[in-house]
Amino acid sequence: MEGQPEIVQQLWSWVEPGWQVAQDWLTSPAAWSQFALLVAAFVLARIVSQRLTPIAERLLTPPEGRSGMIVTARLFVRRFLPLMLPLLAWVFTAMGEEITRSIFGSGAVIAFGKRVFLFLAARLFVRAVLTDPFLRVLGRYVLIPVSFVYAVGLLDDLTLRLEETIIALGNIKFSLMALIRGLIAGSLLFWLGAWSNRQSADYIKAQQELRPATRELAIKAAEVMIFGAAFLLLMSIMGIDLTAVAVLGGALGVGIGLGLQQIAANFVSGIILLLEGQTTVGDYVELDGGEKGTIVKMTARACVLETFDGKWIVVPNEHFITTRVVNYSDQGSANRYEAEFSVSYDTDINKVPEIIETAVAALPFVLKTPDGPDCELRGFGDSAVNFAVEYWVNGIDDGKNRFGSPVLFAIWNALKEHGIEMPYPQRVVHHRHETPPEPPKPRRRRAEA
Missing domain, CATH: 1.10.287 (Helix Hairpins)
Known part of the structure; x- marks a missing residue:
């Protein structure tokens, strides 16, 4: 290889030992016998795996409709059945290695075959066993290359070279x-x-x-x-x-003190919210800033509110500690609402409460406890008598439940059924008619003589 470029000479220095080994194996009777043993081990492993795989499938497949930890464990083990062939070949090869070393005093080919079977097992493990996308990427770009380097016998040399390469970052030193x-x-x-x-x-x-x-x-x-x-x-x-980590922690503390106060405040506020439990997931809240909705998620930094129209609002945890928060309680508690209406002055108002309370109580979502519907006289207006009915429901009228509309429909239908009028605004206009005085007639000038 003299006279060749330096990179070619470097590549040949890596390839030459393998070429020498291959030549030795091709000319050695012991090597040929080991190759024959590898082939025999693979054929035997194939026969055994073909017989054992259906049996293992039947044993590891749970009955349909069953669930539980044992079923999960059986399904997990069944995923490894594709590895039976290369692993059995590795086992049979390892058993034959002892015989070969005792007869010929050498087992390099057998050892190489064992590493090749492990490489095949690694490829099958990544392709047929792993289902998680991240693990498959890690297996494709880490496990398979490492197993290949190990199979060709270069893993120890590569590891030593990487151990000798030192990286220094200030006082921290570590190898590649x-x-x-x-x-x-x-x-x-x-x-x-x-x-x-x-x-x-x-x-x-x-x-x-x-x-x-x-x-x-x-x-x-x-x-x-x-x-x-x-x-x-x-x-x-x-x-x-870990002392270096302590230095890093000190620097992080300075960073928090200088520029991360809001993040730290939100984190501590989140812990306080979880400890107190006054505001939790499922509560319908309204903040001073106008944000309102149901808390669907609480993180270390913020709470996520879902409005009735499906929008998500991310509110920092600090706002729940430093500002006024109206909590309408969780959606499983009872809440009171009211609906206002008016009737004509010609109505017998003594009958109105019973009519409205009966109509509202008939609605399926209106509760009888802690109190049934209560119709109250609120005042006398300019053109109508004003009433309001109070009722309790299980939940929050946040736009999803919409309790108010069925209640108003029930009030309207009940009043119409009993002939009670809901008047329009009325105004009385007095028109005073007076005959205006006649304007003075102009005087005629006397005709000149």
Whole structure:
């Protein structure tokens, strides 16, 4: 290779050892016997897997309609059945390796075959077993390349080279291998943390005996603990001294003091809201700023309000602590509303309360407790007698429920049924007719003589 470009010589220096090994294997009877053993192990593994796979399918497939932890575990194990062939080939090859080493004193080809079977198992694991998109990307670009490098026998050399490459960031020093290991471990840890957080949140939300505020607080506490533990474990995996993290924490504290006051205030306000429980998910609230709606989500930074027309309003938690908040209570409690109406002065107003209370009480959503409908005389207007009926409903008339419209229809129909008039505004105009005085007639001039 003399006289060739430097890059070609460098590539040949990497390829030459493998070429020498291949030549040795092709000319060695021991190597040929090991190749034959690999083929025999693969054929045997294929026969065994074809016989065992249907049996395993029947054992691991649960009856239709069943559910529970055992069913979930059986379905989880069944997903790994595609790996049976390469793993059985690896097992049979490992068993034959001992025989080959005892006879020929060498097992390089067998060891290479075992690594190849593991590489095939890794490819099948990524393609047939993994279903999560993030894990499939991680397997495609991390697991498969690493298993290939391991199969060709270069993993130890590559790892050593990466360990010797040092990166320094101020007082923090770590190797390139530690950085790669940290990226991979961090991706897995935080994916596992997100999955654990979802599982714990679903479990906590299912505990209906806890108050909504308590459930939200428990979910946030579990989230902080899970991701805090993942961060500390990642620092340990990367080999970073935790004293350096303390310095970073001090800098972060200065940053909070200088520019992140609002974020910190919202975070603390969110914890206070969850601890007090006076405002929680499901409550219909109205703030001083005019925002109103049902709280559908409470995060560490803000609360999300859903208006009756489907819009979401994100309100910082601090507003719930520093401003006046009207809480109409959760949608499962009773609330009182009223509807106003008027009748003519010609009406016998003593009959009106009974007629209206009966009509409103007949509506299916009107409650009898804590009190039934109550019709009250409110005053005497210019052209009508003013009444109002008060009624209780289970929920909030926030635009979704619309209790007011059926009540007004019931009032109208009841009054019409009993011949009671709801008058228009009336005005009495007095017109005084007087004959205007006749204007003075102009005097005629005497004719000149």
